[in-house]
Amino acid sequence: MGMIIQGVTGDWEVVIGLEVHAQVSSNAKLFSGSATEYGAEQNTQVSFVDAAMPGMLPVINTAAVEQAVKTGLGLKAKINNFSVFDRKNYFYADLPQGYQISQFLQPIVGEGILTIDLKDGVTREIGITRLHLEQDAGKSIHDQHPSMTLVDLNRSGVALMEIVSEPDMRSPEEAAAYVKKLRSILRYLGTCDGNMDEGSMRADVNVSVRRPGDDLGTRCEMKNLNSVRFIQQAIVYEANRQVDILEEGGKIDQETRLYDSVKGETRSMRSKEEAHDYRYFPDPDLLPLQFDDAFVAKIKADLPELPDEKKDRFMNTLGISAYDAGVLVAEKEVADFFEDVAKGRDAKLSVNWVTGEFFGNLKRTGKTIATSPVSADALGEVIDLIKDGTISNRIAKEVFEEMFDTGKSASNIVEEKGLKQVSDTGAIEAAIDDVIAANPDKLAEYRGGKDKLLGFFMGQVMKNTGGKANPGVVNKLLKPKLDG
Ligand code: ADP
Ligand code: MG
Numbered sequence: 001m002g003m004i005i006q007g008v009t010g011d012w013e014v015v016i017g018l019e020v021h022a023q024v025s026s027n028a029k030l031f032s033g034s035a036t037e038y039g040a041e042q043n044t045q046v047s048f049v050d051a052a053m054p055g056m057l058p059v060i061n062t063a064a065v066e067q068a069v070k071t072g073l074g075l076k077a078k079i080n081n082f083s084v085f086d087r088k089n090y091f092y093a094d095l096p097q098g099y100q101i102s103q104f105l106q107p108i109v110g111e112g113i114l115t116i117d118l119k120d121g122v123t124r125e126i127g128i129t130r131l132h133l134e135q136d137a138g139k140s141i142h143d144q145h146p147s148m149t150l151v152d153l154n155r156s157g158v159a160l161m162e163i164v165s166e167p168d169m170r171s172p173e174e175a176a177a178y179v180k181k182l183r184s185i186l187r188y189l190g191t192c193d194g195n196m197d198e199g200s201m202r203a204d205v206n207v208s209v210r211r212p213g214d215d216l217g218t219r220c221e222m223k224n225l226n227s228v229r230f231i232q233q234a235i236v237y238e239a240n241r242q243v244d245i246l247e248e249g250g251k252i253d254q255e256t257r258l259y260d261s262v263k264g265e266t267r268s269m270r271s272k273e274e275a276h277d278y279r280y281f282p283d284p285d286l287l288p289l290q291f292d293d294a295f296v297a298k299i300k301a302d303l304p305e306l307p308d309e310k311k312d313r314f315m316n317t318l319g320i321s322a323y324d325a326g327v328l329v330a331e332k333e334v335a336d337f338f339e340d341v342a343k344g345r346d347a348k349l350s351v352n353w354v355t356g357e358f359f360g361n362l363k364r365t366g367k368t369i370a371t372s373p374v375s376a377d378a379l380g381e382v383i384d385l386i387k388d389g390t391i392s393n394r395i396a397k398e399v400f401e402e403m404f405d406t407g408k409s410a411s412n413i414v415e416e417k418g419l420k421q422v423s424d425t426g427a428i429e430a431a432i433d434d435v436i437a438a439n440p441d442k443l444a445e446y447r448g449g450k451d452k453l454l455g456f457f458m459g460q461v462m463k464n465t466g467g468k469a470n471p472g473v474v475n476k477l478l479k480p481k482l483d484g
Pocket of ligand 1: 015016017018019164165166167168206207208216217218219
């Protein structure tokens with residue numbers, strides 16, 4: 001599954017590690033009571049603490065701590081009952097404190113594991129190094145005044161979880177699968193909304209290349225990528241850039257690079273020599289975080305079923321394939337919808353209808369599950385009508401499209417349009433007789449050994465009955481008649 005770049009001098013393997021910043025879903029900031037709503041008017045969600053007015057003191061938001069612990073448990077990680085907040089000192093116009101409160105040597109969450117889902121139901125485990133809590137900075141706005149930079153402090157102090165992976169990924173696809181799986185888990189947990197286009201999840205991407213089997217090469221880090229597509233593009237570009245340098249006998253400078261998504265290339269921002277010395281030290285305004293096992297146990301007891309466990313359950317108790325189960329559980333909304341449809345019904349048929357016709361019609365009509373005119377119960381009724389022989393599978397698809405377009409129920413449409421499947425043998429026999437009488441030459445060919453014509457006759461009978469004949473009954477009656 002790894003990405004190998006073939007150079008003139010031999011093969012190169014790509015190594016990737018990700019640092020993801022995920023905004024904690026919480027009504028208040030990490031150390032103040034200010035609101036965190038997205039898209040609010042600039043500088044309307046800023047307390048004296050967030051603006052770093054002299055003498056203001058941070059107060060830890062317990063809800064944010066619980067969210068971090070919950071996320072750690074969701075990542076099957078070690079929870080550290082003792083952790084410390086540090087000051088990371090640097091100057092930036094949108095960082096009024098002159099430092100960011102973060103965690104350095106003693107983070108709240110230690111090592112964990114994330115299982116990524118690759119093609120054809122293949123999975124791989126990626127190591128999580130740590131998760132720590134920190135504050136977000138404000139935002140500098142350069143394009144609203146001809147000669148000044150404006151600052152919006154709404155984000156200042158918002159709680160972030162920085163989730164650091166081991167350098168365990170080997171291809172852009174694996175990095176994409178990692179980000180998607182992490183986002184899925186965060187959404188299941190309700191600890192981050194995962195909306196990358198709103199900045200609630202962004203990734204720093206570390207890339208190096210090496211000869212297969214060698215030690216790790218020198219890495220470059222690309223900051224703040226906010227879409228899965230950009231992450232993949234940046235990795236491909238960066239890995240090839242590094243291979244070109246190494247192939248020419250050069251060496252990689254460890255540096256921070258910027259990915260320009262318009263030009264599709266990375267550019268140097270600063271090298272290791274210019275790297276900041278952040279002068280970390282424990283924040284004297286904050287006590288260490290300390291909790292007992294009972295605190296962690298309570299959060300653990302309230303954890304929802306996560307995508308991996310749901311996938312196992314779908315496979316083991318419903319007999320669904322690894323691939324289908326993976327598709328269904330990726331988004332909780334889809335998994336819930338599917339479970340409502342499948343309740344008391346044939347699982348395989350339910351999977352096919354949800355991932356096939358239902359997704360297809362959502363796409364056709366530009367709807368989502370939330371805005372779908374067809375509910376899980378309404379789709380369930382279609383499946384029931386197929387199962388009890390009222391309509392054929394083919395008619396059901398037509399009915400389903402009409403349900404999307406009109407919002408009517410399946411039974412209403414079947415009733416109104418007279419689409420009930422005909423299973424009455426007398427009527428079907430009559431239709432078969434008509435078809436045979438109208439095609440004497442085809443009948444002769446069939447009887448002369450051209451077995452394939454069975455399909456032709458089948459099609460004609462279905463056509464003659466407006467698609468309403470029960471295919472099972474037609475099948476049973478047709479052959480003896482053709483054979484004479
Ligand atoms: P720092 O503390 O300087 O940020 P870390 O050792 O914590 O450095 O690593 C940061 C990220 O870089 C991690 O996600 C890690 O997996 C990744 N990483 C470290 N070494 C490499 C490497 N040689 N190639 C690719 N990624 C790497
Ligand atoms: Mg780092």
